[in-house]
Amino acid sequence: MAAIVYFRKVSETEEGVEYEFGDDPGDFTRRLTMDKASRTSTVRDELVDHTFLKASRKLNALRTERGVWPERGMSVS
Template identity: 45%
Template sequence: MSESVETIEYLFGFDGDDAQRRLVLDTESRRARPVDGSIDYAFLKASRRINAMRHEMSAWPDTGKSAS
């Protein structure tokens, strides 16, 4: 994860050890975009989970996992 005033970048993927994709979240709008441009299930799941954790904790999460 990397963070600036306006954005936070997260690594994500289906296997925690293989989280090689990245997404960037705008901290004000809470909108995410995949760095590789691929909007797919993995990206949508990761971005929704990160935003849900932000809402629950009132802070951006350092790490997280989601199971289906």
Template identity: 50%
Template sequence: MAALVYFRKIAEDADAVVYLFGEDASEMTRQLVMDKGNHRSRSGDGNVDYAFLKASRKISSMRDRASEWPERGMSAS
């Protein structure tokens, strides 16, 4: 079974980056917050499911490669 997750940065400050994410690029309704200090993520709705983990891992991977928080992206598997 294929899995897709899309994400888009909506806010950033000195401590955190906030993303919207979801399985449909036109309906990203969930929030993911990345802590800049320790690169840990938390779910805005408290639901730590496969889509959340997939988005979090992809954002972290892109951040590690580019040394900056990505504006948007997607992960497919």
């Protein structure tokens, strides 16, 4: 079974980056914030599930790979 998550940057400050994310790129229903210093994430709705973890891990991987926080992206497995 495939799992997919899409994400798009909403805002960025010196401390963190906020993304909206979900399984439908036309209807994001959730938000997460990445702490730039610790590279840890929190989810606004406090639901720590597979979709949230998948988005968070992909965002960290892209940040490491590119050297900047991505504007948008997706993860499929």
